[in-house]
Amino acid sequence: MTEQQQDPTEQHPQPDFPDQEQPHPGWTGPMDPPPDHGEESYRGSGRLTDRKAVITGGDSGIGRAVALAFAREGADVLIAHLEDEKDDAAETVRLVEEAGRRAVAVSCDVRAEENCRALVDRAVDEFGRIDILVNNAAYQMSQPEGIEAISTEQFDRVMRTNLYGMFWLCKFALPHMREGGSIINTTSVQAYKPSPHLLDYATTKGAIVTFTQGLAQMVIERGIRVNAVAPGPVWTPLIPATMPDTQEFGKQAPIGRPAQPAEMAPAYVFLASQEASYITGEIVNATGGTPLP
Template identity: 55%
Template sequence: MPSEERGFAHDAKQVARDEREIQAHAEAKGQGSFASRDGESEKPPQTGAREYPFPPLPDQHLTKPGVEAELELQPMWDAPYYQGSGKLDGKAALITGADSGIGRAVAVLFAREGADVAIGYLEEEEDALATLRAVEAEGRRAILLPGDTADPAYARAAVEKTLEELGRLDILVNNAAFQQHVEAIEDLSEDHFDRTLKTNLYGLFNMSKAAVPHMRPGSAIINTGSVTGIDGQKSLLDYSMTKGGIHAFTRSLAGSVLKRGIRVNAVAPGPVWTPLNPADKKGEKLRQFGGHTPMGRPAQPEEIAPAFVFLASPQTSSYITGEILPIVGGY
């Protein structure tokens, strides 16, 4: 690995250590409650191609940034009933936070639709390798890009490596995120606040700025927003603020780059079972995660990923830009 790339990986590991310190500080202060389904115990409706798990979920707490391979209840990302139809044939995508969760599910479906994939991640090497193998199993090329999106130099290097290895860049998915609940604003430290903004907003800006000059007409940028950016969340002041910022940035950038033939949209999920949540919540809050939705459960990553395919493909969304697509389980 070249010295510059080793430097990005080293810096990313420091960021992960910082995240764990923020997690420990927040947990020492206590976390807000997480509502259950008003005492209901009946089995929630199943509306998908296969049956999905519902609360109570395992109370397995992870240290940040959260390794999917360590989860007892593995997120469902492989979408075995989803059949590709060439919607992204010949394209190349760069996905941040692609080692696990929504990012991994998106990488797999992009590959199934014909795209090569650059996998951005912080330090979760085992998870990133699993994503790489999954993309290659779909018959497409994949490369690994460890580093911190908050570093503008990493963003530029990640784009350059994608162009060098995959030959082009047609789709950027800004998915990397940091989240940590705190119960009161007094418990939200400056370091915690800074880390959330650096990952969720600076990272989005850095990656978009680096990518746009290299994207051709017909390309797409897709940002991962959140229902918290629409409705707010009292124990996620910083995270909700950044997600609302992502929605506003999406609409603004869409207008800015439309003349270049680039579309920009966002997907705003509700609760989704990924390592992000067991690396934040614990106890009853985790056991009842997603139980407050009309669906009665959290989404699985494979249920969110098709929306990214839809917004990435000029075959399906050529007239769609500046939109925020909520996927929130029936709110």
Template identity: 50%
Template sequence: MSKPKEFPKQSQDQPGKQNEMNPKPEIIRADYKGSDKLKGKIALITGGDSGIGRSVAVHFAREGADVAIVYLSETEDAKKTKTLVEKEGQSCLLIKADLKKRNDCERVIKECMDTYIKLNILVNNAGVQFPKDSIEDVSMDDFDATYKTNIYPYFHLAKLSLAHLNSGDCIINTSSVTAYRGSSHLVDYASTKGAITSFTRSLAKQIADKNLRVNGVAPGPIWTPLIPATFDDVSDFGQDTPLGRAGQPSEVAPAYVFLASKDASYITGQFIHVNGGEIIGA
């Protein structure tokens, strides 16, 4: 993809709406060809209404999976995702839930199982961020919301899904480049992403003997609704990467397809870094 012009000025309230973004993110490449890598699989995707989550849902559908997506309040975006999944010939269950609440996490798993009977792939992806230049400006309300959204549900849903996952199934967690290099204006957010990284590696070791894989993707700057909903100026978003631009959800989702498929059958406890060229250590 060629380097784009600066993003136009825009602003949204969290959690952000994809249908109000300018330009609209690319969800899947027109020339992406599915090859039944996930045929017959059932995937549960949090934050699946927009951004990376929507892209993962559509890519999974093109690979033959039925999906259940969890969203907080963005009903219009969720319905659009459902339409895109059904256009691929697969079914899509919409589940509205506040994943900060354990009871909602339990309900999500129950609704997925009631509809599909089985679960093969859990994608933990939902997240929030509240940029602040100083830790002194981070309110405890925002700190709590960040942790209860970004890491608590990953733990709860992984724990609850284990009763339904079978040999060869997997969990995929979304971390961030900020977990590896830090972020001066996202101290609390980056620390939750670090927690996700350690959680992924530890759970992978714990359940490897069941032939269940746990991996993750650590995106860099990707053009999603979270960006205009949390940053005042998006004009140069992503231009400090080696590739000189922000990434699109369509460039991240194939990493999830790989990790969910048999192609990654000997991979667990690992992260794929889709970040525009930033070199990341272990």
């Protein structure tokens, strides 16, 4: 991590950003400013030595930053990505291997139960077990015109990506997790302060909070912890691919800017590590100062 003490409001680029738009799912390369995943700043300290991790949505954004941090902490990593994101996924693989750890990239649409089962089977074939599962894959699409503009197709895609995929992956991964394992789900500030134009997305993020707290109570008797991270606005490819106005993105946070993916990764490392041994069923809020209930 960055060792120099800094003013956090000025540590990373601040809006206004150049106006930019991409087709879904979005890619890292065209983004201006480029996201920071911790390539030059994250320093590991062996907190995840020889752990085996599965990260969905691991090709870019928060997922890439988490994969990089896990690798520099000593973990081998399997990342799941959409087929259209294979170039971004290849860069994540490069970063993990550069850290001296094994990396496996798997094209997987988590909306299908059989895909989730196959993903877990692949991880077990590659690593022999799963120590950490990070459910990070998500879909959103802004609809400023309101609920009437949310099609059933969109609603179904949001639900199946954000909720069904998480459910199936937890269900299939748990038999392959040993005592000390960790599941980390990605929720959002939207779970507590929903934006009207992201109604369906915010609904799933609220459900992830409840699912995390319930599953944590269910599996602690197996010695497995379940927690979640709730980011505020984060500068990832999902933003230019799904939001109508990127110029002022993140300005609404009290810190005055969006987070960079690198600023989210330490929360995942902590929750995955043995240092968080007494923490389960919790939500780590990383919202840039937005007050939450």
